Amino acid sequence: MTDPHVHPYIPNTAPEVRAEMLAAVGAASVDEFYADVPDGLRLGRALDLPEPFAAEQDLERHVSGLLARNVPTTERLSFLGQGTYQHAVPAVVDEVIGRSEFLTAYAGEPYEDHGRFQALFQYQSLMGELLSMDVVNVPTYDGFQATGTALAMAGRMTGRRRVLVASDVLPAKLSKVRDYVRVHLDLEPVVPVDGTADVAAVTERLGDDVAAVWVETPSRTGAIEHRLQALADAAHAAGAVLVVGTDPVGYGVLTPPAEQGADIVCGDIQSLGLHQWYGGAHAGFIAVHDDPRFVMEMPSRLFGLATTDVPGEVGFGDVAYDRTSFAHREEGKEWVGTAAALWGIAAGVHLALMGPQGMRDLGEVLLARTAYAQRALAAIPGIRLTDGAAHLREFAIDVAGAGLTANGIVDALRAEGIEPGVPAGEHELVVCVTEMTSQRDIDRLAAAITGLVAASAAESADTLDTVAIPEEHRA
Amino acid sequence: MTDPHVHPYIPNTAPEVRAEMLAAVGAASVDEFYADVPDGLRLGRALDLPEPFAAEQDLERHVSGLLARNVPTTERLSFLGQGTYQHAVPAVVDEVIGRSEFLTAYAGEPYEDHGRFQALFQYQSLMGELLSMDVVNVPTYDGFQATGTALAMAGRMTGRRRVLVASDVLPAKLSKVRDYVRVHLDLEPVVPVDGTADVAAVTERLGDDVAAVWVETPSRTGAIEHRLQALADAAHAAGAVLVVGTDPVGYGVLTPPAEQGADIVCGDIQSLGLHQWYGGAHAGFIAVHDDPRFVMEMPSRLFGLATTDVPGEVGFGDVAYDRTSFAHREEGKEWVGTAAALWGIAAGVHLALMGPQGMRDLGEVLLARTAYAQRALAAIPGIRLTDGAAHLREFAIDVAGAGLTANGIVDALRAEGIEPGVPAGEHELVVCVTEMTSQRDIDRLAAAITGLVAASAAESADTLDTVAIPEEHRA
Amino acid sequence: MSLPIAPKPAIRRFHQARWDEPVIFELSTPGERGVLVTPIEPGVRDAVGDVVADLPEGLARRTPPALPEMGQMRVLKHYLRLSQENLGADLNVDVGQGTCTMKYAPKVNERIITTPKLAAMHPLQDPADAQGALEIIWRTERMMAEISGMDEVSLHTQGGSAAIWANIAMIRAFHEANGEGEQRREVVTTIFSHPSNAAAAKAAGYDVITLHPDADGYPDLAALKRVLSSRTAAIMVTNPEDTGIYNPAIREWVDAAHGVGALASYDQANANGILGITRARDAGFDVCHFNVHKTFGTPHGSGGPGTGANAVSAALAPFLPGPRVVREGDRYSVREAGPLSIGAIGPFHGVVPNIVRAYAWIMALGADGLRAVAETAVLNNNYLMKRILEIPGASAPYATGRRRIEQVRYSWQELFEQTGVGSEEIGVRASDFGMHYWTSHHPYVVPQPFTLEPTESYSKAELDEYADVLAEIAREARETPEVVRTAPHNQTVHHTHHDDLDDPDRWAITWRAYRRKYPDAVGA
Amino acid sequence: MSLPIAPKPAIRRFHQARWDEPVIFELSTPGERGVLVTPIEPGVRDAVGDVVADLPEGLARRTPPALPEMGQMRVLKHYLRLSQENLGADLNVDVGQGTCTMKYAPKVNERIITTPKLAAMHPLQDPADAQGALEIIWRTERMMAEISGMDEVSLHTQGGSAAIWANIAMIRAFHEANGEGEQRREVVTTIFSHPSNAAAAKAAGYDVITLHPDADGYPDLAALKRVLSSRTAAIMVTNPEDTGIYNPAIREWVDAAHGVGALASYDQANANGILGITRARDAGFDVCHFNVHKTFGTPHGSGGPGTGANAVSAALAPFLPGPRVVREGDRYSVREAGPLSIGAIGPFHGVVPNIVRAYAWIMALGADGLRAVAETAVLNNNYLMKRILEIPGASAPYATGRRRIEQVRYSWQELFEQTGVGSEEIGVRASDFGMHYWTSHHPYVVPQPFTLEPTESYSKAELDEYADVLAEIAREARETPEVVRTAPHNQTVHHTHHDDLDDPDRWAITWRAYRRKYPDAVGA
Ligand SMILES: Cc1ncc(COP(=O)(O)O)c(C=O)c1O
Ligand SMILES: Cc1ncc(COP(=O)(O)O)c(C=O)c1O
Numbered sequence A, B: 001m002t003d004p005h006v007h008p009y010i011p012n013t014a015p016e017v018r019a020e021m022l023a024a025v026g027a028a029s030v031d032e033f034y035a036d037v038p039d040g041l042r043l044g045r046a047l048d049l050p051e052p053f054a055a056e057q058d059l060e061r062h063v064s065g066l067l068a069r070n071v072p073t074t075e076r077l078s079f080l081g082q083g084t085y086q087h088a089v090p091a092v093v094d095e096v097i098g099r100s101e102f103l104t105a106y107a108g109e110p111y112e113d114h115g116r117f118q119a120l121f122q123y124q125s126l127m128g129e130l131l132s133m134d135v136v137n138v139p140t141y142d143g144f145q146a147t148g149t150a151l152a153m154a155g156r157m158t159g160r161r162r163v164l165v166a167s168d169v170l171p172a173k174l175s176k177v178r179d180y181v182r183v184h185l186d187l188e189p190v191v192p193v194d195g196t197a198d199v200a201a202v203t204e205r206l207g208d209d210v211a212a213v214w215v216e217t218p219s220r221t222g223a224i225e226h227r228l229q230a231l232a233d234a235a236h237a238a239g240a241v242l243v244v245g246t247d248p249v250g251y252g253v254l255t256p257p258a259e260q261g262a263d264i265v266c267g268d269i270q271s272l273g274l275h276q277w278y279g280g281a282h283a284g285f286i287a288v289h290d291d292p293r294f295v296m297e298m299p300s301r302l303f304g305l306a307t308t309d310v311p312g313e314v315g316f317g318d319v320a321y322d323r324t325s326f327a328h329r330e331e332g333k334e335w336v337g338t339a340a341a342l343w344g345i346a347a348g349v350h351l352a353l354m355g356p357q358g359m360r361d362l363g364e365v366l367l368a369r370t371a372y373a374q375r376a377l378a379a380i381p382g383i384r385l386t387d388g389a390a391h392l393r394e395f396a397i398d399v400a401g402a403g404l405t406a407n408g409i410v411d412a413l414r415a416e417g418i419e420p421g422v423p424a425g426e427h428e429l430v431v432c433v434t435e436m437t438s439q440r441d442i443d444r445l446a447a448a449i450t451g452l453v454a455a456s457a458a459e460s461a462d463t464l465d466t467v468a469i470p471e472e473h474r475a
Numbered sequence C, D: 001m002s003l004p005i006a007p008k009p010a011i012r013r014f015h016q017a018r019w020d021e022p023v024i025f026e027l028s029t030p031g032e033r034g035v036l037v038t039p040i041e042p043g044v045r046d047a048v049g050d051v052v053a054d055l056p057e058g059l060a061r062r063t064p065p066a067l068p069e070m071g072q073m074r075v076l077k078h079y080l081r082l083s084q085e086n087l088g089a090d091l092n093v094d095v096g097q098g099t100c101t102m103k104y105a106p107k108v109n110e111r112i113i114t115t116p117k118l119a120a121m122h123p124l125q126d127p128a129d130a131q132g133a134l135e136i137i138w139r140t141e142r143m144m145a146e147i148s149g150m151d152e153v154s155l156h157t158q159g160g161s162a163a164i165w166a167n168i169a170m171i172r173a174f175h176e177a178n179g180e181g182e183q184r185r186e187v188v189t190t191i192f193s194h195p196s197n198a199a200a201a202k203a204a205g206y207d208v209i210t211l212h213p214d215a216d217g218y219p220d221l222a223a224l225k226r227v228l229s230s231r232t233a234a235i236m237v238t239n240p241e242d243t244g245i246y247n248p249a250i251r252e253w254v255d256a257a258h259g260v261g262a263l264a265s266y267d268q269a270n271a272n273g274i275l276g277i278t279r280a281r282d283a284g285f286d287v288c289h290f291n292v293h294k295t296f297g298t299p300h301g302s303g304g305p306g307t308g309a310n311a312v313s314a315a316l317a318p319f320l321p322g323p324r325v326v327r328e329g330d331r332y333s334v335r336e337a338g339p340l341s342i343g344a345i346g347p348f349h350g351v352v353p354n355i356v357r358a359y360a361w362i363m364a365l366g367a368d369g370l371r372a373v374a375e376t377a378v379l380n381n382n383y384l385m386k387r388i389l390e391i392p393g394a395s396a397p398y399a400t401g402r403r404r405i406e407q408v409r410y411s412w413q414e415l416f417e418q419t420g421v422g423s424e425e426i427g428v429r430a431s432d433f434g435m436h437y438w439t440s441h442h443p444y445v446v447p448q449p450f451t452l453e454p455t456e457s458y459s460k461a462e463l464d465e466y467a468d469v470l471a472e473i474a475r476e477a478r479e480t481p482e483v484v485r486t487a488p489h490n491q492t493v494h495h496t497h498h499d500d501l502d503d504p505d506r507w508a509i510t511w512r513a514y515r516r517k518y519p520d521a522v523g524a
Helices: A015-025 A030-034 A056-067 A091-098 A114-131 A143-158 A171-181 A199-205 A228-237 A325-331 A341-378 A406-414 A439-468 B015-025 B030-034 B056-067 B091-098 B114-131 B143-158 B171-181 B199-205 B228-237 B325-331 B341-378 B406-414 B439-468 C042-048 C072-084 C107-113 C131-148 C160-177 C195-203 C221-227 C250-259 C352-389 C413-419 C423-431 C460-479 C481-485 C511-517 D042-048 D072-084 D107-113 D131-148 D160-177 D195-203 D221-227 D250-259 D352-389 D413-419 D423-431 D460-479 D481-485 D511-517
Strands: A162-165 A186-189 A210-217 A241-246 A264-268 A284-288 A303-306 A315-318 A394-398 A428-432 B162-165 B186-189 B210-217 B241-246 B264-268 B284-288 B303-306 B315-318 B394-398 B428-432 C152-157 C186-190 C207-211 C232-238 C263-267 C287-291 C308-312 C324-328 C331-335 C408-411 C449-452 D152-157 D186-190 D207-211 D232-238 D263-267 D287-291 D308-312 D324-328 D331-335 D408-411 D449-452
Touching: A015 D352, A015 D460, A030 D352, A056 D107, A056 D131, A056 D352, A091 A341, A091 C107, A091 D072, A114 A284, A114 A303, A114 A315, A114 A341, A114 D072, A114 D511, A143 A162, A143 A171, A143 A210, A143 A241, A143 A264, A143 A284, A171 A186, A199 A228, A210 A228, A228 A241, A325 D195, A325 D207, A341 A394, A341 A439, A341 D042, A341 D072, A406 A428, A406 A439, B015 C352, B015 C460, B030 C352, B056 C107, B056 C131, B056 C352, B091 B341, B091 C072, B091 D107, B114 B284, B114 B303, B114 B315, B114 B341, B114 C072, B114 C511, B143 B162, B143 B171, B143 B210, B143 B241, B143 B264, B143 B284, B171 B186, B199 B228, B210 B228, B228 B241, B325 C195, B325 C207, B341 B394, B341 B439, B341 C042, B341 C072, B406 B428, B406 B439, C107 C352, C131 C152, C131 C287, C131 C308, C131 C324, C131 C331, C131 C352, C152 C160, C160 C195, C160 C232, C160 C263, C160 C287, C160 C308, C186 C195, C186 C221, C195 C207, C195 C232, C195 C263, C207 C221, C221 C250, C232 C250, C250 C263, C352 C408, C352 C449, C352 C460, C413 C460, C423 C449, C423 C460, C423 C481, C460 C481, D107 D352, D131 D152, D131 D287, D131 D308, D131 D324, D131 D331, D131 D352, D152 D160, D160 D195, D160 D232, D160 D263, D160 D287, D160 D308, D186 D195, D186 D221, D195 D207, D195 D232, D195 D263, D207 D221, D221 D250, D232 D250, D250 D263, D352 D408, D352 D449, D352 D460, D413 D460, D423 D449, D423 D460, D423 D481, D460 D481
Parallel strands: A162 A186, A162 A210, A210 A241, A241 A264, B162 B186, B162 B210, B210 B241, B241 B264, C186 C207, C186 C232, C232 C263, C263 C287, D186 D207, D186 D232, D232 D263, D263 D287
Antiparallel strands: A264 A284, A303 A315, A394 A428, B264 B284, B303 B315, B394 B428, C152 C308, C287 C308, C324 C331, C408 C449, D152 D308, D287 D308, D324 D331, D408 D449
16 A cells, blocks of 8 residues: 555545544554564565456456356256255345345344344244254354264264264265264264165164264255154164254155154255355254253354343343353364354245245155156166155166266267256266256256167167178178 | 135235135125226226246246347447446445335335435435535436426426527437427527537527527537536526536536526436436436525425434425425426436435546546547548537447448447447437447447448449449450 | 243334434545546547546536545445335335335346346347347237227336326327317316326316315216316326225216217226226226336335336327337337327336336236235225224215225324324324325315225235224324324434425525535534 | 534434334234245146155155245345344444454445356356356465465365364364374464364364463463474464454464474464465465455355355365366366365355455455555554543553554453443443444453454544444443443343343243243244
């Protein structure tokens, strides 16, 4: 700031004010304030950054110009899932979380930030209804973190190390959870059968050193676990905790895990009213029963109802603040900080808009479209479903029989503007459909893949021709 | 509504509530409420409308799909003006007018709508500073209406019929104004000279039957009137009112008409912080001195400062409400109703953001880019400027000398993604540049037109070849 | 005290945000900037030199405009604070602005229009680049034609009153084209039709005849017949009128007008109660208009921009304003106004963002939905009427015992006689409960009037809340009238003194006028 | 009274909006709908039948979730009302949240990100379709590298504490890769470093050693040297610390850590005061992070999502989380995490909208602008300190007479001793003036603490207003302490009883738990 540099974002760059303030504090220059920064540590040059765009119109043109190079899912036909999902986001959700008061707030008290406390208490409560659970946290970062913490809680509660991983888990999630808990817990995969948990194998591996059984439903490939109660019973018999990782989007029609013995239910709320944002809009929930043994292990903030001096006024405050690292640094549970409150507010608005009927309709349309897509793709010669479980939103196909690879399909269909799914092995493709995917969209995917299969069959027939039949034998 | 039809926009379509309400009012069916509507007037069938999209996601896809067929100026290089201008709109402006509280408000009292009153009082005041005038209305519909009303005011004040139109006016504006005032006033054009008013001719035509001299600056072609004071003096000498129609965008650098004798200044504020909206974001201002003879002729609402019971509180209210048709129906001045308040709030925010320096910088960049574009185009062989006046933002070129037509240029350049301007005659093209038009943009336009001129020259040379020189004489 | 939380009292304990912000000029600090302008390129500057210095004599502004100098965040903060000091339909139970009550303006429509694909469109672009906008305008016109039953529609006007002006302008042009321009100098309206009908007719040069209702509050057909003559240019009426009473003889009114060669113009600004039930055409009207911002769910923007839909019979169609959007095959283009047209009524195609919103609103509802709008609006209105009439001191003059359509003009006359507390005081007090409340247009034909119009947008619980608030204020008027008289108490500002506003020596319509008139004022 | 308007009092007469809204469940009406779901196509239904009935035994939910049933406008209204009951940085003089004060989050950045070109991008799309997003991520990483002086940057974490976790996770992986994982079991931090450093280290399995400052409040180098050993994995420190004091011996701290083979991790969540002045690299750090939501102008979202920028030296780079954005020529692509990487720290690339906002923020300012941010932040801080220290009863313990960097931890101890009014009570009272106010992390090393951090975003007038409010409350503490003790008075709600919140039998963390525990409660 050798030259005066008045910037709209920095009011006190106005030269007169700056001079007045320096005079008021008796400083000859701003440099005095840096007396404690040794010369040797001073950068001593300007940062080497690109030329800025001081005028808003130029800035906008520049950044929007970069973003214009993106081709979003609204301009493609997308069957991509695997952690981030394309769901309808009601405009009211965006309106609420776009309000300056929520968007730019941080950490006020339950007075001047009453609205934030109420909105987040309501989020907790709405999620509680969806999940049939009495305690839900103010969201943590994402479903990965929520799961890591849920398992860590089980570890602390039981004092044990082993965790049986009964389901197929997204690799990135597994990576995060493993690194997160590895000092305290060992993850042991128990290979699922036909898409869902192998209850017998899990039961067999259980013992008094098992902290938790971890079930994912829907699983990595969208399979819905249908023997949760049996897993819960087995886990509980061994003194272990049943941790269920899930996506709450289906619980308008599906029985929530809490009604089938789950102790901790956790996951991500991106499906509840958040845009895809290139994977940048995730938030994690952790739900438990109203049991202090569990509650006191939660690191996140929990907002609770309170009375005020005025009858009928709804007040709020932090429940059991002493759990947190804010209160007790390393003696708190893990840590708490800026997490994902705004996404929690969004999910709350979304659930309030959807209501019981909306969530039911949504669950049903997801199940129906998933089933339809499964049939449509499995009907293509050489393509089969990888398992026989019930699926929500995602399912995997094995394309080996069609002489195709998953990557081959992706490459070929991208050229047609279709993202057919996410490869999960040479021949495995995970396909995702949501309420945004119409019957026509699914039919288009099926037709495109059918076309590929036909072409590949023709080609391999050709290849057969050219390879199998020596030149001299041909007509 | 033969079938229950629960719609998110209509809460009391919920069947239970509907039944409860019908019971409460003792009606067997909704039909009872229509007892006064004779059978013969009943439609008796469903309206013939397209199938609706009840789900928000489907509605959005449909309408956004239609809008996706638009190719906006952000994807074209646009030199279009003639009433609607492409200016930078600060994001803060959109934020403020997007606030639910302003966007969905209507006509509350100065208590519960204090914010609206203050925002509009501030708009009036900010415009007052820009225009150096003490009274500015809550915006009327657009600059056309503002001008019609300004002239009608002059007519009522003077009791005279003649209006001398001293400038070149946009045809659509002239059409509106003429139809608006024709019962009361006769418009007489006085042909401008070299782009601006012919002061001598105006003076000569003035008489004690002239209600007003109407000057437009910038004119239809962007020419800045530079002899306002002379026109004012002449008008005043004849007892006529000087009405100046203008675009306020330049008054950071230009002397405001009020300082050169204007009695009523009016125009459109689209240039002050409003997007183009396909021509759908106009609002009209009328500014006068603080003289009750003028003020009492204004039909619009005027918000004024007031005290309250509490010292230091800033209160507001309607000034001279008795002027209005709200108060006295046809005895009020013209009429008042829903007009363009939100755009006024926007313009106020815009002026507050720009400040004196911003408006100065803007005016300067407009003058500079205009001059640059004039030079760049006039440098093309065969193309000349239509006048020698100083111009703001728009100017006209005559392309006859280049063997081109205005429409020909438009057609040719549209194929290159350029909107070169608005034809205003066979050979006249009105070109507009703003702060959004960079030097490079102007250079691109000049190069494209140069290319056309060259092509046309080559072609006419060809034509000359083929036409002028008889076959037998050719080599 | 500890949990549980006690029951809430019957009436919401409201307080509006109060930020005590000064007028923006007092927030100025020399040198601060709110937004920067793109710089002039060196190449441009080299080419053109000092353009300001080069201006013709006297054209360069000498003293900069005294706009405030403020950092961006401070401007934003100021206006956000002001916004909290404003109620919008999104915030309150906005049923107290009848005849102009605001219904729900769906947020999805805001999202839909917020795209450069609409906001960055210039109206003179190649129509090939504007097919989306043109198709939506065309479709919306066609839907409005079906809803009104008329033949052609223009969406050019920016408000209901502007649409009324367009109606009378077309009527005037029609008579002139028929050579009857000189002869037909009168327009007939009713006292419970919106004042803009009278006012626009007057502005168009007509003498205005205003009829009062019959003893039951119904428009008086006999009175109409008495005033109609060959001098009549048109009748211009609202129906249902401001009282919420539907004129059962409306067809006879129109026929009577036609009988003398006059045209019939229908102000159905607010058609909420009759969508899909009955149409302007069915009663024989020649021309009518809707307030799109009242009937078709576009937001009211603190008082505009609105949109008027002018719908006309085939006979009037040549007089519609131009330019017109036309369809050829599946392409849309723009045609200039024809020779009989009243010409441009405003710039280009009207308030395009509103047209798109209205299109989306209709497309979200369809024919069944529109009918549900109407049925629910009248149900809500009659329900609210029942609740209001239960309040001692409130009445609904006229048409006693009959149903109303979409609104009711009520009276506090009885309460006023008993307590001395009048309708305007009650309105101010209503703001203490977070409610808008409007009395009536002038003149107050109904004494101590108030006008409520629930539309379809508010739930029964909200209508109950509104009625409860009025009942509470009526109780206060009897028991603690001072509380009402000294209101507001829970508002942004307190009781405001409006006596300066009618005195030219004292009014202050801009900050600069204030500073000039009150040089000793602080901040001035 | 008539014009002119009297001068405003020194202190703003604030009242926050009060809507007295019930908890949303109490607004439910059976049958209302907020938004409709797209219907299942007949073709799909025919093909798949009743998918719910076909679910495996026990999987179909028996009783629907007891979510509220509400029309769309009522949901909107409820949340808009709640929003008015919340202060955001856009609304208040948000300097009272130090160490976490919010600066201005420019609105243009909200406009820039609000496009399907960003919001509708799926993270697994063809990178060819995501060049804009990838390029912005890449460029932002490079700019953060320059600003920190480090070699490589990851923007994956969603908050400052998450970034601290990533720091310690990388440190742990580094030592393990070097075979010292078992040996190095301790992490050293200071009491005025953010508690997440201690907490994350503990969560990663380390023993935490917390150092207190020397008598002057400076970090105690001698104390550090005493605890460092071959068991030390890392030092994790904030600088300037929560006190606003910059550790002049920071290089010696880092060297000492390196001397025992430990790594040095720098929490520069809030680098406001030192941008362009000094860098993590300059002091020799191995790893550091910025809170993008504190330093780079992204909004705080009521408590997230934020974004952490983890910057590391080349030696630590292999341990950064994956996937990584890589540039080849002028194309950008995504590379999976390498073998040493700590792996995924969260889904995909982090909070992408924040990354774009931060990119835009830096590009609006450039090197000069960043330096202006730093200089103005420290100027503001020292100016505010002067104003605060003029208030009788307020002090700034430690480093007396010296300047502070971007914030100060103050104390009301003297006022408390004189009046019995403590810092937390003052904080509640501050809300009556529309101000946030924060005390300090626990434990309260500074007695009766409060922490102010003005950043660069607030004008002198606003800083003065904040100081005036505290002076006023201090005056009240002496003259009318009951006013402070019974605060708030001008707020959405009144003094709240927090005793139920620590009792498992009485707390109510969801509405369903409340209804279960308090079955007789109204509405329950
Ligand atoms: C019946 C009627 N006509 C006309 C109008 C005037 O409409 P606007 O306010 O849009 O000018 C209104 C609304 O105020 C109205 O209710
Ligand atoms: C110095 C410092 N470190 C870490 C943090 C934690 O950041 P976050 O709230 O994003 O988790 C903060 C802010 O609270 C901070 O100020």
